[in-house]
Amino acid sequence: MVDAKPISTALCTKTVIAKGDTPLFEDCSKYRSIVGGLQYLTMTRPDIAFAVNKLCQFMHAPAQSHWAAVKRLLRYVKQTLHYGIFLNATAKPVLQAFADADWAGSVDDRRSTSGLVVYLGSNLLCWRAQKQKIVSRSSTDAEYKALADASAELVWICSLLKELRVSIPEAPILWCDNLGATFNSYEADDFLDEIAYKLEFKEVHHTCSDQQRNLLIASIHPCRKVIGNHMKAKLEEILGRLEFLLRQKDALGLVERAGKTTNYFLVDDSGIHGRTEDKEANISSVLSEAANRRHLGVVPIIGMGGVGKTTLAQLVYNDNRVKQQFGEFRAWVCVSEEFDVFKLTRSIFKEMGFYDCDSLTPNQLQVELEEKVRGQKIMLVLDDVWNDNYAEWDHLLAPLNSVAQGSKVVVTTRIQSVASVMSSVASPIHKLKESNDDDCWSLFAMHAFDDCSPSSYPDLVEIGSRISGKYKGLPLAAKTIGGLLRCKRDAGEWGKILESNTWDLPNDNIIPALRLSYHCLPPHLKQCFAYCAMFPKDFKFKKEDLVLLWMAEEFVLQANQVRDTETIAAEYFEDLVSRSFFQKFQRPDFPNCFVMHDLIHDLARSISGEFCFNGEEVNSGVPTNRTRHLYHGGIQFGEHVNLAQFMGVKVEVLRSLICYPNAQRHLQNKISRLRQLRVPDVFLYGGEDGISNLVAGSKRLRLMRLRGRSLERLPTNVTTLCKLQTLMVEDCQRLTTLPESIGNLKHLRHLSLARASMRLLPDSVEKLKDLRYLDLRGSEIERLPESICGMYYLQTSILRYCTQLVEFPYKMMDLINLCHLHIEGTTNVKYMPVQMGKLSKLQTLTRFVVGKQRANSFSLREFGELRNLQGRLELRNLENAVDEQSALGENLKEKKGLAELLFYWERNGANSDDDSTIDRIVLQHLQPHLNMRFVKISGYRGSSFPDWVGDSSYSNIVRMELRGCRHCTSLPPLGQLPSLEELLIKYFDSLVSVGPEFFNGSCSSTSQPSFKSLKKLEFERMPQWKEWICDDADGQRISFPLLKTLRIWECPKLSKINHLSLPLQRLATGGCNKLMTTGRLRWGLHELPSLSTLQLRDAQDVESFPGKKILLPSSLTDIEIYNLPNLKSLDCEGLKHLASIQTLEFWMCPKLESIPEEGLPSSLSYLEIRSCPLLEE
Structure with a gap:
């Protein structure tokens, strides 16, 4: 072989060598000797390990083809003599292994071959390729056997390195396909x-x-x-x-246990941005003398992983004021998920400076600690707490009962229940929110640009601002990604980070920090959380919808029959919310919605892997044979994902398919193959035929949601789905009936027919004995069948805006498990069914119609029997309450679960003054519980209000609306409501003056401000209102200290307003001619430093704006002028000093001829002129 020609590959990929090859090789000893020598060579030449192990299989009877393979391998070795293993020093010896396997690679026995390599830093420690001992029946099986072998090898190597005293700072990593x-x-x-x-x-x-x-x-x-x-x-x-x-x-010896991280209390203050208010609030709590647990107070800091809880605690711990108050008796202990009372007590003991404790028993240690801190004022920080067991907490804190008044324990945690279980000993909980964009950018720039100025790299600043915004307020992410880009000045590198998924980033510690939250979840919550990876980022989750999906996937564990599945699933969701996996979406147009932080969504995706697929994301790739849950909104389906390509693979394994119109058209020809489907949520173009095909192929459906206006009839074969639990047929405006066989769905628990055109339900619905939820909102239903009263398990009935509904079933009292009845907008219902008081479990009754006296109506006396009402309640047709108001009122005052109460009197043209006294008596007896947060009174005809309206004891009211009280001559003392933030007063025809009684009910002086929480105030349609007196007799009253918005509309006789609130930001007036002509000089707008928006409209006599001697504040950014028919000119002197003005709008000013010659302020960025013909010319 000395003169043999070298070759570049060890084995020929086109030639298959196997047992039984002929002819045999005559010199078996030579074959065995050479192959045996090559086995030793594999110790430093892993590249030939597979080839040598393959040749070893034929030692007993080598063939000529095997000998040819040996010679080829020797030629390869000659070509690669410079190859080998070199050991290099490494600063951070990370131990990691890689495992994989083929499937049925052996043509002789169909067994698979496993392979593994183990690295210490950059050094290869060991490697192996061997045939598996048993036949694997799938690639997953083979991969998992390879994984198990690699795990065993890692355990052995860790033990060996420990004996050799080689320190491994981090847990070993095994790279593999871990979703098998x-x-x-x-x-x-x-x-x-x-x-x-x-x-x-x-x-x-x-x-x-x-x-x-x-x-x-x-x-x-x-x-x-x-x-x-x-x-x-x-x-x-x-x-x-x-x-x-x-x-x-x-x-x-594997056990379920997450790794423990250690946080240190030293921190560089210069690297903290935007936490000054949080720091001061917590320092105030720590330094306060208040305590509820003898002498010990607890200050909880709650927030999601990476938001900066530990950093905030570090800032508090190291503050000089804290050091001065607590001296040497400060301790910092990192708890993490292992809550061992003995270990924690020993750590506290040592952190307090008492080191001699190793020989003490647990009892001796607690006694000794109690003596050491007796009478001392201490501060203890327990960082990263996960345990919410009250007994263990009580045991841990027992030795600290002897400390001095004012001692504090600061607790950082991600879990709401940790703070809740300590509520009896806790100060107000501090929930740490995400940082704002500016603070995140500052933190990112500090770490990314090091000592350089960001302005020197404008291209990087643009990319960096998008990177910092991507992680939405998590300081940990800003700091980590900034550090990753430190000293890198290539825009391409920054662009890669911008486009990368979080879990793909090198040396990233964001996902590991968040993954700890996942590892600490109980198993039943892990799969619920990972399932949410199917939905896109910023998806608006509704608790009710997610609960149904989890139930359909059978993620909900029901230990017994006492509690129903929906309740347990709802508790799952609340648990995830308390652990910060979901956050409340704070927008009024999306009530009761939750979102996932983008990094939490990244965590879910990293966990779910290929099993959840979202086709809307650019980097989502394509679905695979392992995809079980697929979501696509369908707006741009096909641009990023070829669904048709996916339909060519194993589509029958899909379990969830949430797919909207543009995506659904790809499914038409494949829909019958979805045999494992549990959850279809689709728009179907094919109408009845499309549904029929779906049902024909998917007999395992548990939840089916169908939408589409073309659907006129529900196919009969839907009623053969024996496992169906939830049927939602929504927005099908042509659907007028259900199949008579609908009663065959004996396991149906949730039925929604929202916004359908059906007027009647079939009688067979009485067979749906297991139904818990019935939603007919927006439908044309006229009457509910009496048979519905046999659904004894029914818990929720939604009939919102069923405007054709005229009455409820007579035997509605038989629905003994009914908890929620939503009937707002049912305008044709004139009375409530008889004996509704028997619905003792009823918690939600959104509308109560007081009917005229009749035998089959629900009387007000029975209303008091509904003791568990919660949330919002409308009391309608109160004009019919004549002689039973007392019984109603006493019971209403006891209903502490109600938070919103709306009173309505309907007049139907009657306008008799004789009813004024009756209305006042009725409202007096309708006094609600002190827990009320929102009160609305509409159509009331009394001349004054009862004493409870405006009573300061209603400290929880944040919003109030008084509307259509046309006979009222005075307002109640609403200024006494300490929490009132929004007040609307409309249609008061008889009110002439608003005076001191509006503020505190008397004319005497007071040092307390009125309306101390009010932020928004509106007056509208008050035709007789002439004066607004904001001062008391001494002219010293201070009112509206927080008012931001003031709106006065259609009050033509009001001539002046004065003493406007300094924080006022928005002022709007319309239809107030006197106020905008003779009264403008008294407004004092120039004294409002925060005013940003001014809106004026519908004034007949205004000829100039702003007007002579009227100064506008320089803080104004937006001015809107509407319908001033006599406005002729703009006053240059009044406009030129508006240095902040950005938007200026003029609508319907037909006599306005020109703008000032000197021009408008240079800051103006938007000017709109409409229906001003002289200017438009």
Whole structure:
């Protein structure tokens, strides 16, 4: 071989060598000697390991083809003599392994070959390629066997390195496809569903006797031969995989435990941005003398991972004021998820400076600690707490009961329940929110640009601002990504980071920091959380919808029959909210919605891997055979994902499909293949045929949501879905009826027919005995069948805006489990059904109609029996309350669960003054509980209000509306309501003056400000209102200290307003001619430093703006002028000093001729002129 020609590959990929090759090689000893020598060479030449191991398989009877492969390998070695293993020093010796396997690579016995390599830093420690001992029935099985072998090797190497005293600072990493276990669980679940479906099918078709049923259930055991051989083999395969995983888990000694991180209390203040207010608030709590647990107070800091809880605690801990107050008796202990009372007590003992404690027993240690801190004022920081067990907390804090008044424990945690369990000992909880964009950018720039000025790199600043905005207020992310880009000045590198997924970033510690929150979840919450990865970022989650999806996927564990599945699933959601996995979406147009922070969504995606697919994201790739849950909104489907390509793979394994119009058209020809589908949420172009095809192929549906205006009739085969729990047919405006066989859906729990055109329900709905939720909102239903009263499990009925509904079923009192009845907008209902008081579980009743006296109506006396009402309640047609108001009022005052109460009197043209006294008596007896947050009074005809309206004891009221009280001559003392933030007063026809009684009910002086929380105040349609007196007799009253918005509309006789609130930001007036002519000089607008928006409209006599001697504040940014028909000129002197003005609008000013010759302020960026013909010319 000395003169042989070198070659670049070890084995020929086109030639297959196997046992039984002929002819045989005559010199077996030579073959064995050379191959044996090559085995030693593999110790430093891993590149030939596979080839050598392959050749070793033929030692007993080598063939000529095998000998040729040996010679080829020797030629390769000659070519690569410079190859080898070199050991290099490494600063951070990270131990990591890579494992993989082929599938059935051996042509002789179909066994797979596993391969692994282990690195210490950049040095290769060991490697191996070997044939697996048993045949793997799938690629997943083979990969998991390779993973188990690699795990065992890692455990052995860790033990060896420990004996050699080689320190490994981090846990070893095993790189592999780690979703196989989930894949196994899905296949097992699908198989059991197949068995269950056969049982249900036989029962529905009455072909399965009890004896046959028992025999079929018993046949699930793999030893029975009743079921088909293919099902038996499949079950054996699944059980084999699961048993293999359990054996490996036990053999390796694996336990469910997350890693513990250590945080230190020293921090550089210069690297903190935007936490001054949070810091001062917490320092104030720490330094306060208040305490509720003898002498010990607890200050909880709550927030999601990476938001800066530990950093904030560090700032408080190191503040000089804190050091001065607590001296040496300060301690910082990192708790993490392991809450060991003995270890924590020992850490506290040592942190306090008492080191001699190693020989003490737990009891001795607590006694000793108690003596050491007795009478001392201490501060203890417990960082990163996860335990919410009250007994363990009480045990830990027991030795600290002897401390001095004013001692504090600061607790940082991600879990709301940790603070809640300590509520009896806690100061007000400080929930740390995300940083704003400017602070995040400052932190990012400080770490990314080091000592350089960002202005020197304008291209990087633009990319960097987008990077910092991407992580939405998490300081940890800004700091980490900034550090990753430190000293890198290539825009391409920054662009890669911008486009990368968070979990793909090198040396990233964001996802690991957040993953700890995931690891500490109980198993049932882990799958619920990972499921949410299917939805796009910024998706608006509704609790009710997500609960139904989790139920359909059978993620909800029901330990007993006492509590229903919906309640348990709702608790799952609340638990995830308390752990900051979901956040409340703070926008009024999306009530009761939640969102995931982008990084939490990235965490969910990194966990779910290929099993959840969202086709809307640019980098989402394509679905695979492992995809089980697919979402696409359909707006641009096809640009990023070729759904047709996906339909060519294993589409029948899909379990969830949420797919909207533009995406759904790709499904038409494939929809019958979705045999494992549980959750279809689709628009169907095919109408009835499309649904029929879907049902024909998917007999396992548990939740089906269909939308589309073309649907006129629900196919009958929908009623054959024996597992269906939720049926939602929404926005089908042509749907007028349901199949008579709808009663066959015996497991149906949730039925929604929102915005359908049906007027009646079929009588067969009475067979839906398991129904819990019925939603008919916006439909044309006229009457509910009496048979519906046999749904004894019904808990929620939604009839919002069913404007054709005229009455409720007579026996509605039989719905003994009804908890929620939503009937707002049912304008044709004139009375409530008789004996509704028997609905003792009713919590939500959004509308109560006081009917005229009749035998079949619900009386006000019975209303008091509804003791559990909560939330919002409208009391309608109060003009019919004549002699029973006392009974109603006393009971209403006891209903502490109500937070919003709306009183309505409907007049129907009657306008008699004789009713004024009756209305006042009625309202007096309708006094609500002190927990009220919103009160609205509409149509009231009394001349004055009862004493409870405006009473300062209603400290929770934040919003109030008084509307259509046309006979009232005075306003109640609403200034006494300490929490009132928004007040609307409209249609007061008889009110002439607003004076001191509006503020505190008297004319005497007071040092307390009125309306001390009010932020928005509106007056509208008050035709007789002439004066507004804001001062008391001494002229010293200070009112509206926080008022931001003042709106006065259609008050033509009002001539002046004075003493406007200094914080006022928006002032709007319209239809107030006197106020905008003779009264403008008294406004004192120039004294309002925060005023940014001024809106004026509908004034007949205004000829000039702003007007002579009228100065506008320089803070104005927006001025809107509407319908001033006599406005002729703009005053240059009044406009030129507006240095902040950005928007100026003029509408419907037909006599306005020109703008000032000197021009408008240079800051103006938007000028709009409409219906001003002289200017437009």
